[in-house]
Amino acid sequence: LFERSMVPDYSEGFRPQPNKRYTYFDHDLSRYKFYVMDSNYVVIDSIEAANGYLTDGHELIFLPNGGYALIGLIDEMVNMRKYIPTGDSNTTVVEGIVQEFDAHKHLVFEWLTKDHFSFLDPTEEYFSVPFLDFTHCNSLENDGDTAFILSSRNLDEVTKISRKDGHIIWRWGGKKSK
Secondary structure, three states: OOOOOOOOOOEEEEEEEOOOEEEEEEOOOOOOEEEEEOOOOOEEEEEOOOOOOEEEEEEEEEOOOOOEEEEEEEEEEEOHHHOOOOOOOOEEEEEEEEEEEOOOOOEEEEEEHHHOOOOOOOOOOOOOOOEEEOOOEEEEEEEOOOEEEEEEHHHOEEEEEEOOOOOEEEEEEOOOOO
C-alpha cells in the first residue's frame, strides 16, 4: 500500500511508467510538476515544462528513446473583439503547448496551439468571457518516431502533429476535420 499526503493541494495522474517507474503530478503551485518514483515509491526525479511555461498535469509520456513529452500551458491577454464584435477586449486565454525532451532533459521539440489553431476553432465560442481555456489539451500519445497525437477537449478534436517540423498531418473531429 502506498500513500502520500498532498496538503494543501492535491495530486493527480498517478500511473505506472516504463522501467518500473511511477509518476504523479503535484498541484501545489510552488511545485506544479511531475514527480518520478522508483519501484519503492521513492522520488528520483521531477519533470516540468521548459521556456517558462507551466506544466499541465494532464499528460506525461515516456518515449522509447529514453526521452519524454508533456503538455504545457501559457496564458496571455487577447482582445477577442478582433475575432468577434461581442468579444471581451481583455480576455485571459490559456493555450496548450507540446514539448518533447531527449533523455538528458534537453528540449528538442516545441509546438504551440496558438500557432496552428484559430481562436474560431473551438466548437463552443466563449468570446465574451474574461477567461478562455482555448484548446484544453487533455492527452498526448506517441505515434512512432514521426508524430504525436493530441486530444483537445474544447476543439472536440484529435490532431496528428509531425515531430519533424510541427505541421498538422490531420485533424479529426471539430470544425476543421480533414
